[in-house]
Amino acid sequence: MVPLISEYGPELNLNAVCVTSLFRGFYLGCPxxxxxxxxQCRDDNVNIFTIKVPSLKSLVLDKSGFEDTATAPGFMIDAPSLERFYIEDDSKGGFCVxxxxxxxxxxxxxxxAYYPGNILSSITSVKRLSLSSITSAKDAYPVGTIFCPLVYLEICTFKTEWLNVLxxxxxxxPNLRALKLDTLYHYEDDDDDNRPSWSEPCSVP
Structure with a gap:
């Protein structure tokens, strides 16, 4: 996946953030x-990274490189004006609320890698959505969530559970018009018993 490129105005890039309170105040001071x-880097001392920016329209969160980490920093996001959102998180214990x-x-x-938090249920207005590194359908989002505006879906077939989520x-x-299956990755396990099996759906968009 390629991070979203911002086309917006005032922009800020942070690398290896280490002082939570300083940057939380800094965000609130950027109206x-x-x-x-x-x-975020592995040696960061930030446990919960809070982003509270009412004017924010584009957000990129990169926490790659945490694959073998059981506990990792999490994100708390309050950005009601957001239009574009990208998150990459390889950690096993991270979260995004x-x-x-x-x-x-x-x-x-x-x-x-996992879906702790409420990412998908908070972006039901999305029109173009890309999903990758999925764990299971039941963890993806709550029952009853509907993506009415969604017209384009791209899903990566990296994990064996991708078909259940699809x-x-x-x-x-209900209004999906385009579907792309991305096979950039190979299965971690070649055992046919672990491969997802297709069942004809009763209905499709």
């Missing part, structure tokens, strides 16, 4: 900030 990119709905989301790229998103996206 016109529209684009933010944050890359969105405090308020983001009704203006148009494009999102969610590349996470079938669920198809059911919950």
């Amino acid at each position: 016109v900030l529209e684009s933010l990119a944050v890359k 969105i405090e308020n709905e983001m009704p203006n989301i148009v494009e999102a790229d969610v590349d996470v 079938m669920r998103v198809l059911k919950d996206s």
